[in-house]
Amino acid sequence: MICPNCGKEIDDNAKICPYCKHDLAADNITASKSGEAADEKKGGLTKSQKTQGLILLAVCIAAIVLCQLFHLK
Numbered sequence: 001m002i003c004p005n006c007g008k009e010i011d012d013n014a015k016i017c018p019y020c021k022h023d024l025a026a027d028n029i030t031a032s033k034s035g036e037a038a039d040e041k042k043g044g045l046t047k048s049q050k051t052q053g054l055i056l057l058a059v060c061i062a063a064i065v066l067c068q069l070f071h072l073k
């Protein structure tokens, strides 16, 4: 399995991640609750989606700043 905290490949039966000491037993309890996983897919963003959003935001801010600089001249 993959550690949800550090993303490294670890033993399926491991209760604690050997790399970051993340408590996997606690995660398994929450993950097994019905409906939660589906809700995460619907509402939650993945890490890459969040990163893409931040990049998009940075590009938008840069564009606005550049536009204002041109207007000031």
Ligand SMILES: [Zn+2]
Residues within 6 Å of the ligand: 003, 004, 005, 006, 007, 008, 017, 018, 019, 020, 021, 022
């Ligand atoms: Zn880990």
